[in-house]
Amino acid sequence: MLSLKKYFTEGLIQFTILLSLIGVRVDVDTYLNSQLPPLREIILGQSSAYTQTQFHNLRNTLDGYGIHPKSVDLDYYFTARRLLNQVRALDRFQVPTTEVNAWLVHRDPEGSVSSTQPSTGITLENGSGLQDGTSPDNGVRESGAEQGFGEELEDLGAVAPPVNGDLTKEVPGVEDQTALSLEECLRLLEATFPFGENSEFPAADVSTLSEAVPSESRSAGVQNGLLSPLLAETESPFDLEQQWQDLMSIMEMQAMEVNNTTAETLYNSTSGDLLTSNYSLAPNTPINQNVSLHQASLGSCTQDFSLFSSEIESPSMAGSSALLQLAPDNSTGLNTTFGSTNLSGIFFPPQLNSTVNETAGPELPDPLGGLLDEAMLDEISLMDLAIEEGFNPVQASQLEEEFDSDSGLSLDSSHSPASLSSSEASSSSSSSSSSSSSSSFSEEGAVGYSSDSENVDFEETEGAVGYQPEYSKFCRMSYQDPSQLHYLPYLEHVGHNHTYNMAPGALDPEEPKLPNIGKKSSKEKPSEFLDKQMSRDEHRARAMKIPFTNDKIINLPVEEFNELLSKYQLSEAQLSLIRDIRRRGKNKMAAQNCRKRKLDTILNLERDVEDLQRDKSKLLREKVEFLKSIRQMKQKVQNLYQEVFGRLRDENGQPYSPNQYALQYASDGSVILIPRTLADQQARRQERKQKDRRK
């Protein structure tokens, strides 16, 4: 049963990975609701060490294994023992060896405390000796641990001969390797570590896990009344999945669509590479060992550190005989090494540090639990958002590319810069024929509405695409027909010179002549054309024999305008017409400015929308990255949990059933093993608490 389950699970994992790698999206959501832990593992824990391992093995270790993504043969996976073992080895690989060592060291000294306690609960103390041992034993540990976990696990994990019969039967090669590593670690620790009187550390000559465990059990469990659950694992690690249902349920949210790149990254992340990249820890390097030690020391935070529930009350712990405290011993003063801070730092990638600090800060009673919860909440909300917006990384990237390419505003294609320049050039060139026309364009921008300057800025920002066309529109608005301008220079001011409020001197040159009308009339053909081109007010002015140009009527300042009127003897009708011309002329320019302004507003809004969309795309991408990191962290926690739990042994040297026991972080910073029922209870309580808090 167990073996079948394993094969099935791993095969599915690999298959899923391959599918994801080739771009096939595996919609496992429909299976999430099923009560099949393996599927959960496969689906939700895509980033699990197993998956990673598979991935790497397929690509690197199993060269030419002949697995083509498009012709995946599950039989290979099911029957490839070596591959499976390697996968498991990698899984172990991810879990720091030092962690295990730390616990081992701890437990013994702690025996005194919980010696009277039954085997129901086990408190894993943060290895006091671990940290200390890290520095002094660095070299030794390095060699031993690294050999065990780095090389052997990676390459020989599956093939490694079992230490004993039990291990061979129930524990795959990986476990054996782990056992060996533990032995190594134990030896090293013992050799380098001066254990306290109480410390019943296993004999350095422990040749096998089975031996080591019993010895420990005897020493710790019998003498101190403590049980040593740390070594050989008789049950399949997959059974532990049930214990992680809570976490898994949380991780269900991660069913977010991930593209191939994401999946690959995920694999890497779960593997040692991830550690290296995110934590600057090299799995195979001595540094990794150090890191592992730190991880091991994480557990001991001053606050509650519960994987499932932060609400393990100390009273219940103390009073409950079911709880076994293995390492409450503070004599070594190392329990503090299990600080929540360290934990958070380890579990969260650098980019998440800020978040970690917030959620797992000292002020928080339940660093890990809180952290996970917060992460879950965020993830949920983010996922919801993503779902609502129908966002996926691919879309985001595409969107981003679109924005990056910045095709500009979706303006009429006819409004190309070229057309603009041409039109502008033509108009300006034509207008340049007139004396004052050259200044019209710039002056227009300088007068009243300052949209022109804004346009310039906008063009610079937007690459001059899309906005200039509008500018050309304005040009047309401002400029009258070139021919008209040519023959009616005075109209030019009306058309595009908005400097009516400027000093009249600039416009005066033609005024004295006052012959504009006569000038026009001098040319018959042009005059006819001009008659058509003249505005109604101009016609009216000419009909009423207004002695000055409409330009002056419109653009002269009030004082000068009144002064001009006073110079002439004008009838009431003429004065009325002049005032109407002035009013309409000003209103005309105002209308032009108004329209220009309105257009600018629209364009600016369009640009703002574009910017916002770009920002949104960026944020969504960041969200995906964060979710990825969170997932990786969860996977790490899960792996760590399995690693620790799998090594626990009762007084009889038997592993604890994940169905009956669960690990939790106590308020005093220790890790305890409690009955599953109690853990579930507390988990439920915490859920309620979380809900209330959210409300």
Add this chain to the structure above:
DNA sequence: GGCTTTTGTCATGCC
């Protein structure tokens, strides 16, 4: 000839 866009004009409100 009809449609859309552009431009001019009016009315109105505000300063």
Add this chain to the structure above:
DNA sequence: CTGGCATGACAAAAG
């Protein structure tokens, strides 16, 4: 109150 500006609405002109 007058002058001027801004703007919605309308209509003529232009395309």
